[in-house]
Amino acid sequence: xxxxxxxxxxxxxxxxxxxxxxxxxxxxxxxxxxxxxxxxxxxxxxxxxxxxxxxxxxxxxxxxxxxxxxxxxxxxxxxxxxxxxxxxxxxxxxxxxxxxxxxxxxxxxxxxxxxxxxxx
Amino acid sequence: xxxxxxxxxxxxxxxxxxxxxxxxxxxxxxxxxxxxxxxxxxxxxxxxxxxxxxxxxxxxxxxxxxxxxxxxxxxxxxxxxxxxxxxxxxxxxxxxxxxxxxxxxxxxxxxxxxxxxxxxxxxxxxxxxxxxxxxxxxxxxxxxxxxxxxxxxxxxxxxxxxxxxxxxxxxxxxxxxxxxxxxxxxxxxxxxxxxxxxxxxxxxxxxxxxxxxxxxxxxxxxxxxxxxxxxxxxxxxxxxxxxxxxxx
Numbered sequence: 001x002x003x004x005x006x007x008x009x010x011x012x013x014x015x016x017x018x019x020x021x022x023x024x025x026x027x028x029x030x031x032x033x034x035x036x037x038x039x040x041x042x043x044x045x046x047x048x049x050x051x052x053x054x055x056x057x058x059x060x061x062x063x064x065x066x067x068x069x070x071x072x073x074x075x076x077x078x079x080x081x082x083x084x085x086x087x088x089x090x091x092x093x094x095x096x097x098x099x100x101x102x103x104x105x106x107x108x109x110x111x112x113x114x115x116x117x118x119x120x
Numbered sequence: 121x122x123x124x125x126x127x128x129x130x131x132x133x134x135x136x137x138x139x140x141x142x143x144x145x146x147x148x149x150x151x152x153x154x155x156x157x158x159x160x161x162x163x164x165x166x167x168x169x170x171x172x173x174x175x176x177x178x179x180x181x182x183x184x185x186x187x188x189x190x191x192x193x194x195x196x197x198x199x200x201x202x203x204x205x206x207x208x209x210x211x212x213x214x215x216x217x218x219x220x221x222x223x224x225x226x227x228x229x230x231x232x233x234x235x236x237x238x239x240x241x242x243x244x245x246x247x248x249x250x251x252x253x254x255x256x257x258x259x260x261x262x263x264x265x266x267x268x269x270x271x272x273x274x275x276x277x278x279x280x281x282x283x284x285x286x287x288x289x290x291x292x293x294x295x296x297x298x299x300x301x302x303x304x305x306x307x308x309x310x311x312x313x314x315x316x317x318x319x320x321x322x323x324x325x326x327x328x329x330x331x332x333x334x335x336x337x338x339x340x341x342x343x344x345x346x347x348x349x350x351x352x353x354x355x356x357x358x359x360x361x362x363x364x365x366x367x368x
Contacts, residue, residue, distance in 0.1 A: 058262065071331075082246040085246065
């Protein structure tokens with residue numbers, strides 16, 4: 001251990017001899033609080049603060065992040081499978097009252113009883 | 121007037137988290153039976169369908185059917201202002217071009233309200249016919265998310281092969297290939313960890329992992345996902361949102 005002037009000053013300031021001072025800093029070091037990382041207590045560290053792969057809470061956690069590939073060239077559009085619904089019926093059924101409300105962007109009225117999930 | 125209060129506001133936050141990267145804007149169609157959305161992604165490859173029953177809200181009031189056109193990113197930003205334990209009330213008058221969101225803490229000591237401008241969105245409604253699928257697989261949603269994520273390391277697409285033995289997910293690419301086989305499990309303790317297969321006919325279909333990984337953003341909504349497969353028919357992933365409804 002390298003001794004510095006400051007070590008001596010600290011020892012003299014405490015009024016301790018060399019051996020007493022070494023005992024003092026050893027004891028003080030032993031009692032110094034350890035920094036907690038991630039807020040885990042020592043008892044729970046093994047169960048909840050391990051690596052992602054060792055987490056017991058979710059066995060699917062950890063692993064690789066998603067690699068976002070571009071869409072493959074063979075990818076078809078959803079319109080190739082499902083037909084567009086004919087909306088002309090819905091428009092023709094619109095009452096004058098509902099066309100008045102459609103002056104306000106985003107808010108439009110539908111005929112009661114027509115819900116998209118009915119066709120699902 | 122439309123007014124609907126969702127006591128468990130975190131569900132609406134999760135719904136928005138699930139769709140915000142896929143659907144840029146959507147019409148939220150409100151009727152006496154509930155709230156529904158049908159929207160395509162910007163490249164018109166996938167279709168998102170949300171159905172929320174009026175019974176999942178308390179109170180729920182819809183005097184006249186209305187459509188609320190909203191940009192998903194903006195709606196998501198507003199909902200992020202709500203705490204997870206807040207209740208969320210959505211309110212819209214027919215005579216205005218805004219929608220209001222009211223967030224209330226459980227003890228009602230903190231009440232926030234946000235108003236958002238509505239948009240006129242041209243949306244194409246697609247008619248989805250009733251289908252009988254070749255295979256219907258129920259599995260833990262987290263398991264499916266993990267499979268889709270892992271296989272993106274290998275290639276851009278996944279081949280899903282479902283037989284009576286189980287369901288196999290395979291990908292291949294420049295670095296090699298990967299296969300994940302899930303067998304039907306009847307002996308697991310938790311029902312949500314179970315893999316079950318209803319098989320009419322063995323089926324083998326290939327899908328772009330890009331879109332499957334977008335769909336798996338709905339994983340926090342449901343412990344289980346139901347996957348319906350049929351030749352020449354789009355894959356359906358169904359995430360049930362408790363008694364509230366579902367997201368497909």
